Amino acid sequence: MAVEIQSDSIDKKEGVNMDLMTQVDQLSTMLTQSKHTVALTGAGISTPIGIPDLSQLPESVAEMLGDERELIRDPKKFYGILHRLFLDPITKSGPTLSHRVLAALERAGKLDGIVTTNVDYLHELAGSRTVADVWGSFNTNYCLRCGRTYSISALTSQAIPTCPKDGGFLATEPLHGGPSESVPALRLALRLMQSAELVIIVGSTGFYSDLNETAKVVQINPSSTIFDDRSDLNIRAKSDDVFAQLAGQTA
Numbered sequence: 001m002a003v004e005i006q007s008d009s010i011d012k013k014e015g016v017n018m019d020l021m022t023q024v025d026q027l028s029t030m031l032t033q034s035k036h037t038v039a040l041t042g043a044g045i046s047t048p049i050g051i052p053d054l055s056q057l058p059e060s061v062a063e064m065l066g067d068e069r070e071l072i073r074d075p076k077k078f079y080g081i082l083h084r085l086f087l088d089p090i091t092k093s094g095p096t097l098s099h100r101v102l103a104a105l106e107r108a109g110k111l112d113g114i115v116t117t118n119v120d121y122l123h124e125l126a127g128s129r130t131v132a133d134v135w136g137s138f139n140t141n142y143c144l145r146c147g148r149t150y151s152i153s154a155l156t157s158q159a160i161p162t163c164p165k166d167g168g169f170l171a172t173e174p175l176h177g178g179p180s181e182s183v184p185a186l187r188l189a190l191r192l193m194q195s196a197e198l199v200i201i202v203g204s205t206g207f208y209s210d211l212n213e214t215a216k217v218v219q220i221n222p223s224s225t226i227f228d229d230r231s232d233l234n235i236r237a238k239s240d241d242v243f244a245q246l247a248g249q250t251a
């Protein structure tokens with residue numbers, strides 16, 4: 001089944017004119033030939049289930065979520081927004097097909113790990129084990145009173161997440177003290193990227209871009225990004241469409 005590529009997605013870069021099936025064939029061959037493959041994922045892998053791109057949130061919402069004083073001042077409003085935008089789509093719609101296929105590739109020994117700028121923890125929920133959450137994730141949450149940490153279930157199971165020991169509000173790692181990079185995750189990301197022979201970029205627009213110079217790069221993204229020129233193969237399609245075909249070929 002060939003999938004037509006929209007004319008506005010065709011550019012001069014070699015490879016983009018091929019139909020999707022041919023491109024997925026090529027990706028599949030590159031996967032087979034690579035001894036060390038790493039996926040780099042960004043917002044585009046999670047937007048199909050309604051999770052917004054953090055970088056495109058309205059300013060007022062981003063400011064509120066980035067300020068813990070707002071959490072303390074109006075926890076109902078703060079967590080209402082966090083549930084609506086992030087936690088509810090995570091629990092109701094779960095990982096996407098792309099997340100699940102990436103987890104299956106790791107289990108099959110075809111993927112070393114994932115570097116992601118997403119904070120939604122969906123790779124781990126899909127079963128991926130080696131994940132560098134470079135901006136932290138919703139799976140680490142701090143009690144603002146005692147500092148104990150809690151997993152994602154403490155967030156998703158409570159309308160207003162609080163510490164069972166002392167009732168303190170829980171602040172989630174990606175928003176705690178404003179956006180910051182996780183040092184252990186960055187170390188893991190560096191290790192994965194240094195040994196990568198193939199990097200599959202999925203829905204990322206470049207907030208992490210530290211690729212090694214020799215790795216082959218396949219980009220899966222409906223839109224043009226800063227990775228276009230670095231990529232050996234640009235697949236201009238939705239990631240779930242690509243991974244559905246890839247899963248069919250490698251099953």
Ligand SMILES: [Zn+2]
Nearest residue numbers: 143146163166
């Ligand atoms: Zn506490």
